Each structure stands twice: as structure tokens, then as C-alpha cells.
Amino acid sequence: MIKIATAECFTHGIIGKELHAASRGYPLEFNPGLEYPEEISVVCSMFVPTFQALKDVLKVDSAPVPFETLDGIKVYKEKEDKKVAALMAEAAKKLSKADIGIGTTAGIGRGAVAISYKNFTVVTTSDVSCDFRSASPSQIISRQNSGVQKAFKLLKKVLEETLDDLKDENIEIFYR
Numbered sequence: 001m002i003k004i005a006t007a008e009c010f011t012h013g014i015i016g017k018e019l020h021a022a023s024r025g026y027p028l029e030f031n032p033g034l035e036y037p038e039e040i041s042v043v044c045s046m047f048v049p050t051f052q053a054l055k056d057v058l059k060v061d062s063a064p065v066p067f068e069t070l071d072g073i074k075v076y077k078e079k080e081d082k083k084v085a086a087l088m089a090e091a092a093k094k095l096s097k098a099d100i101g102i103g104t105t106a107g108i109g110r111g112a113v114a115i116s117y118k119n120f121t122v123v124t125t126s127d128v129s130c131d132f133r134s135a136s137p138s139q140i141i142s143r144q145n146s147g148v149q150k151a152f153k154l155l156k157k158v159l160e161e162t163l164d165d166l167k168d169e170n171i172e173i174f175y176r
Helices: 014-024 051-056 078-096 137-160
Strands: 002-008 040-047 068-070 073-075 100-105 112-117 120-124 171-175
Touching (some): 002 078, 014 040, 051 073, 078 112
Parallel strands (some): 002 040
Antiparallel strands (some): 100 112, 112 120
């Protein structure tokens, strides 16, 4: 059984919800596309939109990473989103003692999706760019949907240990 924990912002907990639904045979809004979803257990799925929750719940201090707030919601630029998503994934994994941690956050740009597993964290972005401060709801939902789909694609490659297949994708891998 592979235990997964998520700490999500711009994907609003959809990744955790859909992974849980897939593992239990419930109806899906998105299809994670995993070969053996019943071998997954979602041990924790969090919606973490604010800087305060990042610090208090995940115990992540992203103070060195420049950000703005909009009504308490953290707003990073894309480069910083990548760093913070990785921190969120690692924190979710560590705090819940899961095998895999998934973190997502998006402010200005395409946002970021990170998956922490074993001795590495892999980070990518959605395919849709927008600015949370001024984007239309449809732009935000398009970015969100793209982020969810990217997370599932990346998770599948992580579980299959076929990350080399993604060389042309917008991914970065950090080893610990």
C-alpha cells in the first residue's frame, strides 16, 4: 500500500479527493490514470491557501521566498511557486509519514505541482498561465484543471519510475 498526503492550494484538494475516489472505486471527475489505484491510500489531503496555514499547519517557513498576499492568500510568482510547492509536498509527506507528498500552489504564472517521493522531489507547472489577482474565474479553473491533470501524469511516472520519459516536459528533479 502506497500512502499519499496532499497539501494543495490552486488545485483545491481535487488531487487528494480524486486519488481517494479512485482507490475506493468511487465515481471520478478526473481520471488519475493509475494502473492499480486500489494500492493507494490517501492518508491526508489538505487545502492550504494561506501563508498562515503554510506556517502553522505545514510548519513551512517560506519567508525567504518573496510573496504577496491577497486577503491572506499567498501569491507567489511562478519561480517561487515551484520552490513553495516542493516545500509543501515534502512537509505533507513528513508530517503524515506518507510515502508520497504532493504540493500545489499558484499565484502569478502557471503555478506549480510537486511530488516528493523516496529521495527526490519532482516539480512541474500547469500549462495555463494567469495572474490570480486579476484572472477571470474561467482562467483560474483552466489553470486548476491543467494542474490536476499534470499532477496525475507526473504521479503515474513517479510510481512507474519512468521519469526519464518526461525529459521534454517542464520538470525539475531535486535530490535529497
